[in-house]
Structures are given as structure tokens and as C-alpha cells.
Amino acid sequence: MNPFHFDSLVWHWPIAIYLFLAGISAGAICFAVLLKHFKLGQNAYKSSFVQAACLLAPLAVFSGLGILVLDLTKPFDFWKILVFYNPTSIMSVGVAVLMIYQVALFSWLACLFKEPISNWCDHRWPLIDRILSLLDKHEPTITGLLVMLALSLGAYTGFLLSALTTFPMLNNPVLPMLFLVSGISSGAAGTLLGGLLLKGNPDSKEVHFIHHIEIPIILFELVLLFTFFIGLIISGGQSQAAALTALGEGFWGWIFWAGIIVIGLTLPLAFNLFMTASSKRKLSYVAITASCSLLGVLLLRNFILYTGQMTVA
């Protein structure tokens, strides 16, 4: 079977990229919130890593939506998705979540950067001052909403596929959790890489904090992957056939074992443990670790999307 062309294939790689970008956005903004609340406080906006997360979150979500629209057979009709809603459709609910998420995202960003914004405006536009103070008053609510929406967005990337009863491998209750968790880890990796590009210090407390959270996340991801496939195999029938086709020999088998398990999960875990033990972080270490996890998550999205559509119920 050709790994990229087979009869039952409906959704191609642009969907995998879209799911990847939505996950990164959700993950990155979660880390920005965590860094602000637990480490940096009011001065958070000065940190390169927070700035990277705040750039990454909106950019990823915009380009993801752009890819989704271009992938429609009628891209110019995309507004119909925004006008007509269907509450039983995960895609429809997801688009609604994405819209509200962006509002919450920009409100929170305004709160975060309120000092530089108001300095720059220098009270020239009273309207902006008024908006800023209003947002500032409700910051706790905005933050809470944003985190909830980001988590929903991360889970939605999985629910979108798990709603398909056609494909036993995708129609799997563990999938939303798996995509949520791997999305958060890609957000962490994106934040680290971006922070380094913005000249952040690789031995800063932000990096320590993120790495600290990353270790349990990677372990949890491994457990979820294990549950995902063992669950399929012991269900028997087409579920079992789907899991065995996906994990077996051939192109996608290599992607899974070498790309996802070794490069995407084991290497970052080993590097993280090593860096925690040696407690000194070098730029190259941090950058390589983050690139590995980012690549791993991108491969995971493609692997699940393609192999998931290979076996029909």
C-alpha cells in the first residue's frame, strides 16, 4: 500500500498540519499563562520566552485556520461555516471554540502587555485606556476562560477525528486526550525554541520551569500511546487489524518507532533528565530537545491521520 495514497484516504496532510498548529497554539498560551502566574508576575512580558509564546499562539492559530480554509473544495465559501452552525458537528463546535478562543487570547495579551501598550499610546486615545483598564479589572476571569478554551481547543483536535465511526483506529476515546497532551508538549517546545531565537537565556528560570513540566508530560504521553494501541489490539476485529497495520512494517511503522517513540519522546525525555541532573542548560541542548519534540508531535499527527484512515470498520 502506498503510504500517501490509498482508496479509503479522505483527509490529507493539510489537516494534520492544521491539527498540529491548533495544538501548538493551545500549548504555547498555556505555558505563557503558567509562566506569568507562577514565576514571573507583572514583568512577564519582558521575558523572551513569554514573548515567543505570545507570538506563536496567534500566528499558529491563524495559519492553521488559513490551511483549513485553503483545503476546502470551495475556499471562498468558508464564511458559511461561520454563519451556519450544527451543534452535533465537532467541526462546527470546534470553529465556535476557535473564534471565542481568539477573543480571549487577544484580551489576555492586552492584559499582559498593558504597560508597554499604554506607554506607547501615552494617553493619546482615551478609548484604549478605557478598554485596557476594563480588561485589567477582569483579568482573572479572562485568564480562566483562556485556559479552559485552550484546553478545549487541544482536545477538539482529537475529537474531530475520534467522531469518525468509519475508522476504528480514529474512533477511539483516548485520542482527544493524546492530542491534548501532545499539543501541550509541542507548545512547550515551540515556546522554548522561539524564546531562544528571541535571545532568551537557555539557563533561565523559565527554561527550568518548562522542562520541569515537560518530563511528566512526556511520560504521560507514552502511557497514553500505550493505552491507545493496547486498547485497539484487545478490542479485536477491525480495531486490532487497524492497530497492527499501523504499527507493523513499512513506512508508517518506521515513522512510529523511529520518529515518534525514539526521536519524539525518548530523546527529549533522556535529554531532560540529563539536564535536570547536571542542572546546567546549554543553548544547543535546549534547542535540540525542543526540535526533537516538535518533530515528534508533527509526525504523530500525520501518523495518526494517515494510518487511521487505512482500515475501515
Next chain:
Amino acid sequence: MENKRRLFLKCACATAVGAVGSTKLIAAQSDTKTDTTEAEVNYALIHDETKCIGCEVCVDACRETNNVPEGVSRLEIVKTGPFGEYPDQYFSFSRKSCQQCDGTPCVNVCPTGAAYKDPKTGIVSVDSWKCVGCMYCIAACPYQVRFINPVTKAADKCDFCKETRLKEGKSPACVAACPTKALVFGNLKDPDSEIVKVLKTTPNYRRKTELGTRPKLFRIATKSGEIKL
């Protein structure tokens, strides 16, 4: 600390309210769905595989009546065999087309409502103007019978000739064209219709019912010619 705890509680409450709200919505949605089965008419089709000779006249009739472009099709006849020894060889034929599910996986996933079930006739159909071509329904249909129409760029499939022959008060093109009368079309709600009589007296089967699709394409099995475990 106080503040954080309050924030957390707020979030938790909001999540709970959200979750309850959405399940209510979905429940309400499925209520309206059962309502449609109260309608007067619910069309269904039988393919009698014992009568089918695989001539594919139905396939051509469908293409002509519904203007289906080359390269895609609403209806295919899948041939398996030959079984048995020469000269007693035979094939078996199975119909591949929309099963007109009562449980409509395609309608459930469509983000715009372009894929819909007509409440008056129970026919699952596509509003090609509303369709944006996201292909979610194509992936969601377990029978893999939906396709993108290369002319309209919208999802398309068999609609029991709702827009063509049924509007003229005639039976679907494939049903009328079949030389062996292997296709029976009719209203499940009418106890005197031929389809209800046949279904009540003849053993029949449907495909993939375990997925909750409740398909309305019934099949009368021919001798199978092989033993499959």
C-alpha cells in the same frame, strides 16, 4: 492564594455548566431526530441479490437522470466471484450506494447543515449551496459512498432521485431501469406497500448496522459460493 482558589472554582463551575449545557443540546438534537420518524413517509430500497444479473443498466440510468459527471458515481455494482466449477459458475453482485441511514453519521458531522435528512421523506440529501467542501461527511460515512462532485464542488451521493424522478412522481431511475426487477423502492410507513410486504416475508440483511447507522438499504442475500470465517 485566595484569588487563585476563587479563579479555580470559577473555572470549575463554568466547565460544569458548559458540559451540562452541551449534553442538553445534543439530547435536544436527538429528540428532534426521533420526531422525523413520526412523518408519513420514510423511503427505503431493497436490492434483491438473487435477481441481480450485474448488467449495470441501473448505473447508466442513474448517471443520465441525475447528470452525474464522468469519473464519479452515485451507484456501483460490486462483483465478486466466479464461484463454482465450469460450467456451473456464477458471480454475486452487491450494490454500493448511499444506504439512506436513519442514524445519519454524515448529517451529524456536517458543520454547516448542508448534509441533511429531509423530515418529510426521510431521504438523506445534500444542499450543494450550503456545502463548503470540508469532506468531513465523506470521512464519516462508513459505507464510503460520498464524493465531491467535480462540477458543483459540493459533496454528492444517491438521494433516491429526490430532485429528479421523485419530483415527477416517478420511481427512482435505477429502480425503473432494472430489467429483472431486483430493486424494490417504497414507503416503510405504508403497511400495504410492496416493500413492507417483501421485508416482512423475506429474510434480508443490512450492512454495518453495528455502527448505529440504521441503514434503509435492505439486501436479500444470494448463495454465497464460499465459506468465510
